[in-house]
Amino acid sequence: MKDAKVTLGRKYCGRVSDDEEILVRSTPSSPVGLHRVLDPAGASLPQAAGVLDASPELWPDEVRIDVETLNLDAASFRQLVDKHDGDGDAVRAEVLDIVATRGKMQNPVTGSGGMLIGTVAEVGPQSPLGLAVGDRVATLVSLSLTPLVITDGLAGWDGRSERVPAAGTAVLFGRSIAARLPDDLSPDLALMVMDVCGAPALVSRVVGEYVQRGHAPTVCVLGAAGKSGSLSLAAARAAGATRCIGVVPVDHEADLLRPTGLADAVVVADARSPIGLSDAVAGAGGPADVTVVCVDVPGCEQPAILATAQGGTIIYFSMATSFSAAALGAEGLAADVRMLVGNGYVPGHADLALDLVRRVPAVRALFEGRLTE
Incomplete structure (x- = not known):
């Protein structure tokens, strides 16, 4: 040198x-x-x-x-x-x-x-x-x-x-x-997966905590047909969730999600409507023990709270979330819920998400469908 x-x-x-x-x-x-x-x-x-x-x-x-x-x-x-x-x-x-x-x-x-x-x-x-x-x-x-x-x-x-x-x-x-x-996935597919890999990793951790306490939870995912939403459903199932509810905003997304089997129930509801969402989730087997917010629009903070059981957990992964609205909304609703901010990092998150794409054909199909849009 x-x-x-x-x-x-x-x-x-x-x-x-x-x-x-x-x-x-x-x-x-x-x-x-x-x-x-x-x-x-x-x-x-x-x-x-x-x-x-x-x-x-x-x-x-x-x-x-x-x-x-x-x-x-x-x-x-x-x-x-x-x-x-x-x-x-x-x-x-x-x-x-x-x-x-x-x-x-x-x-x-x-x-x-x-x-x-x-x-x-x-x-x-x-x-x-x-x-x-x-x-x-x-x-x-x-x-x-x-x-x-x-x-x-x-x-x-x-x-x-x-x-x-x-x-x-x-x-x-x-x-x-x-x-x-990875060598076995296209770069564009890998990019899409890694972009949201923090979501399934945290969902897996939270559901696993419930299972370790002897309670297999009901999990509800808002924005369930999207990238982070579909991976979150797959992660919840793999971690031991007893029932998975997928919420989507329009019939087209419901038609995409239902055949995959990722959710036990798929409902079409406006995640910004407090009563509309809570009624839809209740009709599908809720309220949820764990609610995962993966939508990309604001205004879903309090509806997610109403869709979650007392003592339950809400994971906010949307960057459109107002965390002050979430915290003050829970207080105003006298809701005893744990609220987590999905910060995008959990140790091993990329490997977990990529493994789900490899092992769950329905998830991979949803992602690959997005590549052709």
């Missing part, structure tokens, strides 16, 4: 190959990304920050990803589509503006982002992530905290799908999470 040298504020630390050197910044960094926060500088974590430094030059514990595809989270994408009345060009323009302005893809209304897949292009010498140059990976941290640069103007995206072909660079911190893409 050559002697260390400083060039333009960066430090020479070694080689990727015989003809490619690694150049990383020599100033101190934070494993949680504080050093990338530009506004307010050093005063918040990257997710809460207004602007990040998204430049591709690395600090020693970082990893640079060459971006292939972004996957916008459902709540963010719906908000953008609704705002622009389905105008794909306007949606694309706003996504580009958000990334250029903030140095990350974080919807200013929902606060959420999504995730991405790409190829590891550079690894800092102190990175603890165990990644190597050339690995194809999915990031398991939100785009709302990932430094991101778009270099192709999203020319290959029509603004009408959550999946966004893209070229650019993204940066992972020392405490970020990424998973190598």
Whole structure:
């Protein structure tokens, strides 16, 4: 190895190959990304920050990803589509503006982002992530905290799908999470699964806790035909749920879900209607011991509470959730329920979700059907 040298504020630390050197910044960094926060500088974590430094030059514990595809989270994408009345060009323009302005893809209304897949292009010498140059990976941290640069103007995206072909660079911190893409699933399928892998993992944990106490619970999933919803149903069943109820908003989604057998009962109901939802769930065998909220629209907090038995558990996975409305709603309804925020991370969550897709043909079929939409 050559002697260390400083060039333009960066430090020479070694080689990727015989003809490619690694150049990383020599100033101190934070494993949680504080050093990338530009506004307010050093005063918040990257997710809460207004602007990040998204430049591709690395600090020693970082990893640079060459971006292939972004996957916008459902709540963010719906908000953008609704705002622009389905105008794909306007949606694309706003996504580009958000990334250029903030140095990350974080919807200013929902606060959420999504995730991405790409190829590891550079690894800092102190990175603890165990990644190597050339690995194809999915990031398991939100785009709302990932430094991101778009270099192709999203020319290959029509603004009408959550999946966004893209070229650019993204940066992972020392405490970020990424998973190598599996060889037996297409990258687009793996991306969709990993985007929501926190949901089935937490559902599996919660249902397992009930089973360990000697009570196989009734589980109700709102938004049951969606990505996180269908995986949550499969996870609940595998963990020992005695009855699974799937709630969908329209007949078309009910027709998709019923033949899969993922739910013992499929009901069509507006998850924003307190009485309508609770009556529908009761008629399908509820109230639920565990209610999982996977919808991408606001206003489902209190209906979910009414659909849940006293002493039950509600898992809020929707980024459209108002957590103050949930907490105050439970108080106002005198509801003794445990409310959990699905934070997207449970140890082993990616492996669990991918395994469900492999083992449960109905889940895989639903996901693959989305790829052709």
